[in-house]
Amino acid sequence: MPEAIWISFAFAVGLLVKAVRLPPLVGYLAAGFILSALTAYPGLNFSAEPTAVLGHIAHLGVLLMLFTVGLKLNFKSIISPEVIGGSLLHFVITCAVFAPGLYFFLDITPYVALMLAVALSFSSTVLAAKVLENKRELRAFHGRVAIGILVMQDLVALVVMSLAAGKTPSEWALIVFGLPLLRPFLFKLLDASGHDELLVLLGMLLALVLGGLGFEAIGLSSELGALLFGAVLANHPRSQELAKSLWSIKEVFLVGFFLQIGIGGLPGLDAIVFALAASLILPLKGILFFFLMIMFHLRARSSFLTSLSLTNYSEFGLIVASIALPEWLVPLAISVSLSFVISAPLNRMAHGIYERYASRLERFETNKHHPDEQPLSLGTTKVLILGMGRTGSAAYDKLIENEPSLVGLDSDPNKIIQHSEAGRNVMFADVEDSTFWSHLQMPQVHSVLLTTPNIESKLIATRMLRKIGFTGRIVAHTMYQDEADRIREAGADNAYLSMDETGIALASHIIETSTS
Template sequence: MPEAIWISFAFALGLIVKTVGLPPLVGYLAAGFVLSGLSASTGITIEATDALGHIAHLGVLLLLFTVGLKLKLRSIVSPEVIGGSLLHFAITCVVFAPGLYLLMDLPWHTALMLAIALSFSSTVLAAKVLESKRELRAFHGRVAIGILIMQDLIALVVMSLAAGQTPSQWALIVFGLPLLRPLLFRLLDASGHDELLVLLGLLLALVLGGYGFETVGLSSELGALVFGAMLASHPRSQELAKSLWSVKEVFLVGFFLQIGIGGLPDQGALLFALAMVALLPLKGVLFFFLLIAFRLRARSSFLSSLALSNYSEFGLIVASIALPQWLVPLAITVSLSFVVSAPLNRLAHTLYERVSSRLTPFESRRHHPDEQPISLGSTRVLIMGMGRTGTAAYDWLARSEADLMGLDSDPAKVRQHQKEGRNVVFADAEDTTFWNGLHMPAIDSVILAMADIEGKLIAARMLRKLGFRGYIVAHTLYEDEARQIREAGADDAYLTMSETGVALASHLQGRRPDAA
């Protein structure tokens, strides 16, 4: 039974790479290649069946739907996103196409289509890496996702032209989709918190978004993304995203397995893939300097560029339509770029700390409006991360503490807090340049309420490095992370679930009949 073999190898190699500090998706890719190698050496047929292909496609659609749930479209329409993506696409094609034409003696059409396929970055990998670090709504995450969406739109245009097909006249219906938003909001409100919520997500992502867009000649991936984005402003959008999390993760295993099982390459395909992976740093460097040109800081430019330093599954789709004979070399190229990019992105903040002194001289003197440095003035208590935990801490302290400030890296969230009367400003606590320019003369206490462990570790280390001697407290779900936070400089790191239990128990004080 092929499904049993896929699951066994995916779990085994996913667990192995996780133990050495790599994302499990690298193990899923490796499992696919191992299965392909076993098939070639033993003669036992192990191939990507239609079922695996469907599972992989569903995983991609669900991923893009959940990405859409986290997006605010107004944040995508920005100069750095539109300009950065279009300029990168144009420069890559202008450089790669002649190079492939001259060095590989290819026809112009083939060289151009290969250049186009190699210009895209992976939406699946970048979104998954950013999501795993909870950085989709951070400034650099929104820039990277915005550029990926622009690239996906370019890819859709290229595929339509290459296939000689155009969307049907019914595709104009999509311009009326915003009219459905009130109905979708009501459906989300009426779905409750259990299986109906999951089914609603599957209906919107796979049926209305995926199959619906395909029916009118548009990309199913774009459809899933659009329907997710239509619900992004609903208060329960993140609950919907969490309800789909496990289903999406299981299906995405099929996507990575499918890439590996596609077949072992010949020597020419392998050499092509290795050469393209060797050129991968140029892709990231180009993104970095383009974003710097749009007045982003070095840190945001570096993190966004690193997330985009890979080749795209959309390149494989383009190849399947326009260059089927190049599908295997491109599949190996994409796979190897994943293997290189995934662990580098996992260490993105640590890498930037090491090279920041060399990158900051490239910054423009005029910074992007979302990234202006701030002074904390008379603030005595600082809360970093204004999600649910940070907001609860802020509201409780605001009863007795006037000199209170919150920081968050999501401008939309900052604006919402400001509308509600909280003293919250935009700043990324993981940005080392933020700390270098920070003036905080009166701070005596800091609460680290960011979502990811890396941000808390960097913030604690930077506070102590700057000579801060006040009280630093954080929360986390895991005991090993609490130990790391304390070692980084925090005075205390409490376990979230334990503190929740203590808070619940405290409500009983003075309320029990025998307490009087």
């Protein structure tokens, strides 16, 4: 039974790759190559040839991935000069440079050279999103810029895929323009689906049936259909819950996509040489992103972190190649895998690398800075809260009763808008940015509350506050005793355990009720 063999090899090799802190999809591709080698070896009676089932699973994975991309299409986050301008300029420059070079060195047709350049121009949404999420930086300024650029690249890839497929739409294709009219009905369906299996089934219905088969029936790309149905639901409050509910299914189906590439054939010497050459020119991709971000007035730190997140090749490039250049799928797959091997560890060390070379990189900054990155002056503020989630908001509402000179800081612009509408004084700031702290003016602040969600931001904020000479009180909360000890060692006056404080607060309510 080939399915059992695929699953076993994919899990075993994926687990080995994960153990060395690389993305598991590198292991899935390697598993496919191993299966292909075992099948081709004449001395073994072994067969794991790709079947229609595997191809179908791979296609479903692509459709679900595009649907979840559509669910994240927040047009407010991508309609900005650095996102639109940076992504499109990078795409045009990369194609203009890579295409002639590939045509000259590989002796291929201009069309093939252009399609290869297009495939190599994209960056990995999967890798960047996972790295940023693991570091809790998806909502940080550089994280939002990187995700916005990736969404723009995904849209460009979809246009290329539709053109490369060469499908002629039927007269019924015009009904696509009426999709926004379905939004109220789809919103009601999403509300009625609850939080369990019906939510997952709704996502699969929209992505695979209406978006996939429906668009194919009217002569349009099934990939386009999946993306558009996701985009229709993007503004619903539960769109991200739907995306999370489909995450595991999408990931499992995408395993089939990478396995299919590997099982399809062993890489020859030419494919390996191509992948190594692509790895050598990978730094040029990041350097171009860095200077484009600088051109749009981002600071060196944000430009560096954004560009490092995008310094890799994309699984979307493989999807484009599967339609436009199937004969180049294996060389491109190896290129993507090698770029992940290079990019993943660099992104884990991103902040340390920047701190080491900050003085050199800051020389390239322009005099004008992006509005989201302007230095702050806190004026007469007496108390500062870093991180305005549920804990920070509760602390703010309690403190404002006795201390009107109160300011909250957060790196999520959407939260800042919500807090402003609620009457809270909240400003934008990335507390992990050393440049922010070096420019911060806080002459009258006497107390700081650390309520950011992750331990690293608390540690960085504490160290930077003491480094700039703050002698006031620093108080934090955390879930674990070892983290509390680390925060105190970094310079905080105290770090309280959240669950202990919750228990004390609940007990105090009982005491107050019984004595009143």
